[in-house]
Amino acid sequence: MPSTLDLLTALIDGSTSRSEEREVLDILRSAPAAELDEAMEKLDTVELFDSVDNRLIGRDHRDDLVQLLAYERRDDLGLHAQASIIRGMQEGHTDEVMEAAIRDILLSHAGNDLSHLKNTINLAKGRHDLEGLVFSDVDDEGIREEILAHFAASSSLDGERQAKALSDIDDTALAKIHEDRYPKGSVIPGVLEFYEALDLGPRDEPISRGDLTFVTARPSDALGLMKGHSRETLTKAGLADMSIMTGSIFNLATHDSMAAKKVENIDHYAKLYPEYDLVFIGDSGQGDIAVGEAIVEAHGDVVRAVFIHDVVAMAPAEREKLAAKNIWVVDTYVGAAAKAHELGLVSPAGVKRVLAETNRLLDEMAWETPEQEQTIRSLVQRDAAAAGL
Known part of the structure; x- marks a missing residue:
C-alpha cells in the first residue's frame, strides 16, 4: 500500500x-x-x-x-x-x-x-x-x-538568554583582502571553532544550535568559506545549516554602503529574534567597526559584544576607545574566545577548543614565508598565555 x-x-x-x-x-x-x-x-x-x-x-x-x-x-x-x-x-x-x-x-x-x-x-x-x-x-x-x-x-526561550552570532566573511573568516598574515584564501585558524564555542554558549548546553548567520553583500563568499572543508567540520561549527543575509550588488560600491546594508540586515534580525542576544564578528578593513558602533547604539540592550578581527594594525589607543563601547579588537580567535569567556559567552572548555583547533590549523597551513608563520604563532602564544592556557 x-x-x-x-x-x-x-x-x-x-x-x-x-x-x-x-x-x-x-x-x-x-x-x-x-x-x-x-x-x-x-x-x-x-x-x-x-x-x-x-x-x-x-x-x-x-x-x-x-x-x-x-x-x-x-x-x-x-x-x-x-x-x-x-x-x-x-x-x-x-x-x-x-x-x-x-x-x-x-x-x-x-x-x-x-x-x-x-x-x-x-x-x-x-x-x-x-x-x-x-x-x-x-x-x-x-x-x-x-x-x-x-x-x-x-518570542521567549526557557532558561537564560542565548546569543546568536552574526558574522562578516571577508577578512573575518577568510584571508581575502587586507589580511596578509595568512596565505590568501585560507580560512583564518580558530574562526570555525570560535563560531561553535559561541553556538554552544557559556555552559556548552545550548537551547538551540545553528545560531550563526553570515551578514554579507556577497553570497558567493559563504560558498568560498565552505569550499574545501568537510561536512563534518562545517556541521560542527554550525555552518552546514547556516543562514546568509545578503545585500544587492548595488551595495558593493563603497564601504559606507556595504556597512549600511549590514546594519539594516542586523536591524531586521533584532526584530525577528527579540528573544536572543546578538554577537557581531567583523574585521577592521571594510566598515565593520562602523557597523558595530551602529548596532551597539541601536540595540545595546541585546548586543552582548562586537569582535573585530584586526587586519590593519590598529593602535592601542584606538582599541581602548572601542573597548569602552563593548567593541573588542582582537588579533587571533584565541584572544576573541578568551574575551568572550570573560563576557559570559563561551565556556572555559570552548576557549581551550579554539586554541587546540588554531594550533592544529597553524601546523597544517601552507605558509608563504617563515616570517609570516612566526608572526601569527607569536600572537597566538601571547593570547593563550594571557588566558592562562
Missing part, C-alpha cells in the same frame, strides 16, 4: 489536471495525522503549491489547499512540517490568501515553539529564509507588522 508521501509525490510529478488536484486534496484531507506530518515534512511543498491551481471557472483548489494545510489540519502537523508548508507558500508568487495563512501559522505559536519554528524557517537555502519571508515575500505591510508584533510579544 503506497504511503501518503508516495501518492502525493506521484500526483504532483509534472502537470496536474483538475481531477488530480481534487485527488491531492482528498488524500491530504483523509491522511492519518502521522502520515500527513511525514509527507509535509519530506514533500517538495513548493512543487505541491505550484501543482494545485486556482481557476477562472470552478473551484479555487490552491485556496482550498491553503485552507486545508494552514488551518483545518494544522494541529496534526509538527513544526518542521509547518515550516515546510510556509516555505511552499513563500516561494513563487505569495498571494494575499497565502500571506494571511503564513501569518496565522506563525501567530498560532509562542515561546519555545515559536523560536524553534523561526529557526527552522531560517535554515532555508537561498533568500527564502526568515528575513526573506517577513521582509520580502510578505508584501502586505499590515500583515508584516502583525507578525513582528507577535514576535516581540510572544
